Amino acid sequence: MTVTSPRTPAVASADQLSTAAEHTGPLRVGLLGCGVVGSQVARMILSRSDDVRARVGRPVELAGIAVAHPDRPRARLPQDLFTADAHALAARDDIDIVVEVIGGIDPAYELIMTAIEHGSSVVTANKALLAAHGHEIYAAADAHGVDVYYEAAVAGAIPIVRPLRESLVGDEIRRVMGIVNGTTNYILDKMTTEGVSFDRALSEAQRLGYAESDPTADVEGYDAAAKAAILASLAFHTRVRGTQVHREGITGITPEDIQAAQGMGCVIKLLAICEMEPEGVSVRVHPALVPQEHPLAGIRGANNAIFVEAREAGHLMFMGPGAGGSPTASAVMGDLVTVARNRARGVAGPPQAIFGDVPVASMGTVHTRFQLSIQVSDRPGILSQVASIFAKHGVSLQTVQQSALEGAGKEDGWSATLRMVVHETRESDFEACLAELAGSPIVNGEPRFIRVEGM
Ligand SMILES: NC(=O)c1ccc[n+]([C@@H]2O[C@H](COP(=O)([O-])OP(=O)(O)OC[C@H]3O[C@@H](n4cnc5c(N)ncnc54)[C@H](OP(=O)(O)O)[C@@H]3O)[C@@H](O)[C@H]2O)c1
Structure with missing residues (x-):
């Protein structure tokens, strides 16, 4: 036989x-x-x-x-x-x-x-x-x-597939978090170091050949989502397709967001994050605040970097030119x-070891931190009303910063911006909290939020 x-x-x-x-x-x-x-x-x-x-x-x-x-x-x-x-x-x-x-x-x-x-x-x-x-x-x-x-x-050029497929195959990967798109990193870096708008940074990226004339695949996160799917499949030995990746781009990032990040000791990066959650594999691409001391925060220009957290190996960082x-x-x-x-x-290399069918967790089940800013009027009791909306949804505040509102909204009586960081929370609870804040008469307009990673 x-x-x-x-x-x-x-x-x-x-x-x-x-x-x-x-x-x-x-x-x-x-x-x-x-x-x-x-x-x-x-x-x-x-x-x-x-x-x-x-x-x-x-x-x-x-x-x-x-x-x-x-x-x-x-x-x-x-x-x-x-x-x-x-x-x-x-x-x-x-x-x-x-x-x-x-x-x-x-x-x-x-x-x-x-x-x-x-x-x-x-x-x-x-x-x-x-x-x-x-x-x-x-x-x-x-x-x-x-x-x-x-x-x-x-x-x-960065070796990351072979390390996941071969070097780390005997370990247990817990999380892979990376900057996998050089165009968006160049744009965000330019906005951070020179204070320019998204449009200006994009034009410069196009002039230098870092961005295509149609930059959609990069700036809307499609390119990073495809890479995240490959990374998640390798890290967790399961099948993840690009269409299953939660994706948000960077077109909505403003110079004010960048400044607010700097005020918190952070920079904004477009991250691809793959991790195992109790509900399945979570794979997402979105802009996030990263503390300035985190290794990913220092990745400049069009470079890429991938940070791997493994059970036995600990934290590993791979960085270098991601294109060209x-x-x-x-x-x-x-x-x-x-x-x-x-x-x-006369042999073939190791098999792919992508054999599982672990479900891809919906974004609502992901646990992460957020930074949120809302416009309110500077009246006594406002802060406690805001805090009670958070408490109702089980979202716990870590820090609150109040500053005088400048620009739009001021003349209509909205006089303060509240900038809050919340402790790690389930995304669906945060979304419910956000919806209630948006509909509340004490809040002017749509709240702005960004996720916080690496703290
Ligand atoms: N560029 C980068 O920095 C980079 C980085 C990482 C990965 N990649 C990946 O590498 C791959 C190639 O990217 P690239 O930037 O080198 O692309 P590219 O410059 O657009 O080159 C594409 C090549 O494919 C040829 N081609 C197009 N349609 C064809 C067809 N039907 N039959 C035969 N040849 C055909 C083109 O021929 P002509 O020359 O005659 O037009 C051209 O030589 C892509 O998958 C990309 O995602 C690129």
Whole structure:
């Protein structure tokens, strides 16, 4: 009787892998995409071929490059490698490893599945695709006994996928909290250090190439949500999709919010937070106040950083460039060398270990702290009326600061701003408290709030 493990290839790839082990000839790479990242990957494969050969034990050869516009001139890359037919390149039986750096879902999903079905291992930097279809891709790779590596998909050059997938796999991860979008970190940092508006900081980010002409994916938190889904899946060994992540962007952050944060000894960061709650995995992306002494508060410009809390290892911090052609290509090359080594030895790397189906906790069940500001009139008894609304919803006040109101609202008799920090509370209780404050005649307009993390 033959006992098959879940990693036993279902089709021809077992033969291909064992045959590969006997060979000493080159391992052949099909590169899908040759833009910001792909052009740097191509450059590194060609210019670092001796080092790569020494590290892998066999030459690694660039066999073809698929792009949308094959006739566009590409500096220092052999024109005869280019093709417009990505599907044919992904399906070539003489290709060992397909590197996908096209981005998006369509046609990347189809191309990666085709490559896997033809026995190729895959390296990708595509967070949007993995957050939407990662689990189908990992299952197909397992079934065909090939590798799927994606270090560059979460935080560019920063090694975080491999540490979660391999180094920390024997520990218990309690929380992963990170700055995983460089564009929004650049904007918030600029607003903090120069006091400029969101719009001004965004224009500067666009001028410097940190933000796209359509910045929605970054500033509305979609990019960070896709990365959070990948991080949560890895940290908690369960399936989380990008659409299950609670997401808020930074477009509503004002210079006044930044100033108020500084007054509290904090900075505002867009955070991706993954943690295990009693109700399931909580995965969220939103702006938050972070105390200035927290390691994430010091992350400047377009850098990324990820703070991991593990039961045995304690607190670990990973930081560096989260994007850019060369830094991202470095992570892709790390995966390429690893996958090539596996192919050269006729093995596949460790399985994904994403096996669970833990529910994703709704935002209402999350426990966190908040900072809240409301406009009130400076009359005796107002503070106790506000406090009684908090008490009714079981929300406990940690600090209250009153300041004279400036600007809009003053002429109508609203004379004070109350800025309060509440102790850790269940989000649904805080929301109920917020709704009652918003409807109360003692409060002018909508209360403003922001979550507080890392205190
Ligand atoms: N840029 C970064 O800093 C960064 C950081 C981390 C991760 N990533 C990820 O890396 C991936 C690539 O990003 P990028 O910035 O390098 O993108 P990009 O500059 O827009 O490059 C995309 C490439 O894909 C090619 N392409 C588009 N549609 C195609 C099709 N149907 N068939 C074949 N080729 C096609 C384009 O061809 P043409 O050249 O002919 O137009 C181009 O070479 C994305 O998943 C992204 O999320 C990027």
